[in-house]
Amino acid sequence: MLFNSTDFFAFFGVFLLAWYLVRGDLGARNWLIVFASYIFYAWWDYRFTALLLWSSVVDYAVAIGMGRVQSSSSSFEATPSVPHVDNNDGDRSEDDKSSLRLRRKLLLLVSLVSNLGVLFFFKYFDFFRESMRALLDQFGMQMNWTGLQFILPVGISFYTFQTISYTVDVYRGRVEATRNFGQFLAYVAFFPQLVAGPIERASHLLPQLARKLTITLPMVESGLWLFIWGLFKKVVLADSFGHLVDPVFSYVDPEATQTLIATVAFAFQIYCDFSGYTDMARGMARMLGFDLMLNFNLPYFAISVQDFWRRWHISLSTWLRDYLYVPLGGNRLGVGRTHLNLLVVMLLGGLWHGAAWNFVAWGLWQAVGLMANRLWAERTFARPVRLPGALNWLLTMLFVLYGWLLFRSTSAEQVLVLTASLAHWSPPIWAGAQFRELLFLAAPLVILQLFQWRTGDHEIVLRLPRWARGALQAVLIYVILLFWQREAAPFIYFQF
Amino acid sequence: MTNDPSSKACGHGFDFSVPQLAGVLIPIVLGFALLIGLLQALAAFKWLPTARPVQGFDEVLLSHRHTMLRADHPAEIIVIGDSSSAVNIEAPLLSRLLPAEPRVLNQGMFMGIDMAIYGQAAGNFIKHHPGQVKLVVLLTTAEQLPNTRMSPYHESYWHGLFEGDDTGKPRSPASAWLAMDVARLRLANHVVPFAVHGQSGWFYGHPLFLRDHLPRHDGSTVDRGWFNRSGREDLSHWRINPDRAREAAKLRDAIPRDVTLAFGIAPMPEGYVGPEFRDQRDALMREFNEWLQADILLTNLPARLPNGYCASTVHLNQRGQEAFTRLLAEELERLGALGR
Numbered sequence: 001m002l003f004n005s006t007d008f009f010a011f012f013g014v015f016l017l018a019w020y021l022v023r024g025d026l027g028a029r030n031w032l033i034v035f036a037s038y039i040f041y042a043w044w045d046y047r048f049t050a051l052l053l054w055s056s057v058v059d060y061a062v063a064i065g066m067g068r069v070q071s072s073s074s075s076f077e078a079t080p081s082v083p084h085v086d087n088n089d090g091d092r093s094e095d096d097k098s099s100l101r102l103r104r105k106l107l108l109l110v111s112l113v114s115n116l117g118v119l120f121f122f123k124y125f126d127f128f129r130e131s132m133r134a135l136l137d138q139f140g141m142q143m144n145w146t147g148l149q150f151i152l153p154v155g156i157s158f159y160t161f162q163t164i165s166y167t168v169d170v171y172r173g174r175v176e177a178t179r180n181f182g183q184f185l186a187y188v189a190f191f192p193q194l195v196a197g198p199i200e201r202a203s204h205l206l207p208q209l210a211r212k213l214t215i216t217l218p219m220v221e222s223g224l225w226l227f228i229w230g231l232f233k234k235v236v237l238a239d240s241f242g243h244l245v246d247p248v249f250s251y252v253d254p255e256a257t258q259t260l261i262a263t264v265a266f267a268f269q270i271y272c273d274f275s276g277y278t279d280m281a282r283g284m285a286r287m288l289g290f291d292l293m294l295n296f297n298l299p300y301f302a303i304s305v306q307d308f309w310r311r312w313h314i315s316l317s318t319w320l321r322d323y324l325y326v327p328l329g330g331n332r333l334g335v336g337r338t339h340l341n342l343l344v345v346m347l348l349g350g351l352w353h354g355a356a357w358n359f360v361a362w363g364l365w366q367a368v369g370l371m372a373n374r375l376w377a378e379r380t381f382a383r384p385v386r387l388p389g390a391l392n393w394l395l396t397m398l399f400v401l402y403g404w405l406l407f408r409s410t411s412a413e414q415v416l417v418l419t420a421s422l423a424h425w426s427p428p429i430w431a432g433a434q435f436r437e438l439l440f441l442a443a444p445l446v447i448l449q450l451f452q453w454r455t456g457d458h459e460i461v462l463r464l465p466r467w468a469r470g471a472l473q474a475v476l477i478y479v480i481l482l483f484w485q486r487e488a489a490p491f492i493y494f495q496f
Numbered sequence: 497m498t499n500d501p502s503s504k505a506c507g508h509g510f511d512f513s514v515p516q517l518a519g520v521l522i523p524i525v526l527g528f529a530l531l532i533g534l535l536q537a538l539a540a541f542k543w544l545p546t547a548r549p550v551q552g553f554d555e556v557l558l559s560h561r562h563t564m565l566r567a568d569h570p571a572e573i574i575v576i577g578d579s580s581s582a583v584n585i586e587a588p589l590l591s592r593l594l595p596a597e598p599r600v601l602n603q604g605m606f607m608g609i610d611m612a613i614y615g616q617a618a619g620n621f622i623k624h625h626p627g628q629v630k631l632v633v634l635l636t637t638a639e640q641l642p643n644t645r646m647s648p649y650h651e652s653y654w655h656g657l658f659e660g661d662d663t664g665k666p667r668s669p670a671s672a673w674l675a676m677d678v679a680r681l682r683l684a685n686h687v688v689p690f691a692v693h694g695q696s697g698w699f700y701g702h703p704l705f706l707r708d709h710l711p712r713h714d715g716s717t718v719d720r721g722w723f724n725r726s727g728r729e730d731l732s733h734w735r736i737n738p739d740r741a742r743e744a745a746k747l748r749d750a751i752p753r754d755v756t757l758a759f760g761i762a763p764m765p766e767g768y769v770g771p772e773f774r775d776q777r778d779a780l781m782r783e784f785n786e787w788l789q790a791d792i793l794l795t796n797l798p799a800r801l802p803n804g805y806c807a808s809t810v811h812l813n814q815r816g817q818e819a820f821t822r823l824l825a826e827e828l829e830r831l832g833a834l835g836r
Binding site for chain 2 (some may be wrong): 024026214216217221224288289437440471477
């Protein structure tokens with residue numbers, strides 16, 4: 001079920017009514033979330049709800065297991081004042097402690113193997129099989145493995161990462177294992193953010209599911225604004241930008257102007273598509289009394305690659321930092337190891353987006369950018385030269401744009417064709433129209449974000465008088481209806 | 497709505513009253529209603545600019561075809577049919593290739609509308625230009641014949657043009673009530689610089705450029721796509737839709753008997769259909785002609801062309817357009833179509 005479909009509006013209307021009815025009972029509230037979320041997910045393919053349930057059950061049980069081990073371990077560590085009369089007893093408690101640690105590690109391993117195994121089979125198996133087959137072909141060898149050709153379950157990468165973060169946090173002792181199954185199911189399947197994030201941490205969302213929520217009028221107002229603005233970004237902006245993008249990326253001999261306009265349009269399209277989804281998710285959650293994390297912080301105002309990754313898909317970049325980069329050693333093991341860690345993290349980050357080599361190339365491109373950024377910032381090679389902010393921004397945007405060209409391409413051949421096309425300039429008649437459309441579509445977004453950037457206030461629209469905000473929202477709704485498609489276009493990030 | 501149960505097991509509470517919530521929602525609803533009211537009033541008092549059907553490729557095409565019905569054009573040959581006729585035949589080239597260079601006007605439309613409308617696009621031109629037209633060429637794709645009609649919007653748009661209404665009929669009652677067509681055609685199309693969608697957008701740019709292109713090419717358009725699909729389809733199950741048969745009879749009635757009607761089926765990519773498609777195409781053509789009663793069947797035209805000449809399963813690209821136009825000219829000359 002897509003947010004930009006009439007089905008969803010009917011679903012959400014019924015859900016709000018039920019939400020009002022269950023306000024007096026915490027358990028019923030969470031089970032309502034679970035029930036609605038599973039209906040929401042089953043709308044795509046009911047069979048994949050089994051995967052969602054499997055992930056939840058495994059991680060719920062694993063975390064409880066780790067919690068039990070933790071409490072046994074704590075009981076050993078909590079009695080240091082008891083004198084050890086028998087040396088053998090002391091030896092046994094050390095053995096027990098290491099055995100408990102081992103059990104916790106094994107439990108974590110069960111969770112990782114289960115989650116990553118499901119992800120691998122559904123998302124990556126055919127990719128690796130095909131890559132292996134192509135590699136063996138080079139050496140004249142044959143491989144007879146048949147592909148699984150599974151349909152990719154929507155949102156699998158998002159909820160898998162969310163549940164992994166939970167078990168790792170329980171393992172690290174940062175989050176207490178929940179014993180409330182309904183709460184945990186609701187945490188994994190919470191429908192506003194189930195299929196495209198933000199990838200929520202248990203430490204942030206679980207406590208909200210465990211307590212009474214108070215929905216205030218400012219929450220409803222800001223939630224409503226976020227939802228309408230997000231829907232506008234998707235239906236009006238992202239899908240219209242797509243019309244400028246798709247033909248060029250399915251074209252055999254593009255020219256420089258086409259490639260340039262299409263790449264810039266794609267930068268806007270993917271931003272409006274993904275951040276539009278996030279805005280709607282956050283808006284809905286806020287209207288229900290929940291707070292979801294900020295996922296985009298004006299990424300196209302970044303003045304370095306590092307800055308871009310602090311602003312773009314924040315829930316993924318912080319996930320990669322906390323659960324991959326830091327455990328690999330982060331920047332604590334010297335320059336060489338830091339760069340190796342960056343490379344590994346960004347390559348895996350690229351692969352997270354999809355099982356295709358263009359995403360690996362995109363990850364590699366981002367890793368190179370981050371490494372160059374670090375070297376420059378630490379002045380490892382360069383002399384201490386400070387570039388003007390505008391130049392920093394321009395260089396960063398050029399870097400990001402080429403990254404989007406890699407991201408949107410469907411083959412290495414296309415990357416080469418599009419890159420080569422940048423050398424073929426001609427004054428075509430259509431350029432004016434395409435360029436005007438690009439500017440026209442970008443204008444509302446750029447104008448609002450300039451205000452947000454200047455004031456540092458993401459919710460600047462909420463400072464408008466209520467009548468002015470109401471009029472603005474009415475116009476946005478009207479334009480959304482004007483652009484509404486009977487067959488809703490899916491969100492780009494659903495495929496990940 | 498305010499409730500604040502102090503019970504620990506309480507799910508959630510609302511820290512506002514119903515009038516306070518109404519205070520948030522009413523400005524939005526009111527603003528929305530005022531906007532619709534304003535648009536309806538402006539339309540009713542004719543204070544909005546005239547409709548500009550430029551947003552869609554289809555509307556521009558239909559609008560051009562309608563304008564040409566009474567336009568001062570010396571066409572002796574009219575091309576009609578679905579989008580394959582609009583795209584596959586370059587009218588000025590066909591004119592140059594034929595003896596005595598008779599002017600050709602392409603009035604081709606697209607699939608999904610009543611085929612009788614194709615007949616109107618030629619018949620009304622003939623009526624307004626008595627004694628001028630000698631030949632009508634109908635070209636359709638084989639894909640069109642088994643299909644049912646799909647787009648009542650485009651049909652009502654076409655019929656609306658005859659009544660001086662170029663806004664198109666509302667797509668739905670809700671659309672009319674919300675003044676969506678008024679907003680789209682009388683307002684948005686004057687200020688929103690949207691390019692033509694799809695591959696065509698990168699050739700024509702803005703719909704206004706498409707509008708300029710059509711008269712310069714006597715109504716012919718270009719599909720700049722590239723057919724790169726692999727895997728042939730078995731189309732042997734295709735049967736002519738009985739609706740199409742009825743429409744064919746109406747199409748025939750729109751063309752005077754003293755004007756020759758030639759009928760052909762557009763070629764498909766070799767990568768899409770096999771050599772056996774030729775027999776199937778000929779059979780479809782003969783069967784369809786039982787209702788159409790065309791004077792000439794263009795069975796010598798190729799049933800398939802190499803993928804490099806095709807933009808899609810139903811369109812040729814610019815290279816294919818030139819090749820096909822040459823083949824059509826040779827075939828028309830061979831059959832003496834103009835001398836009948």
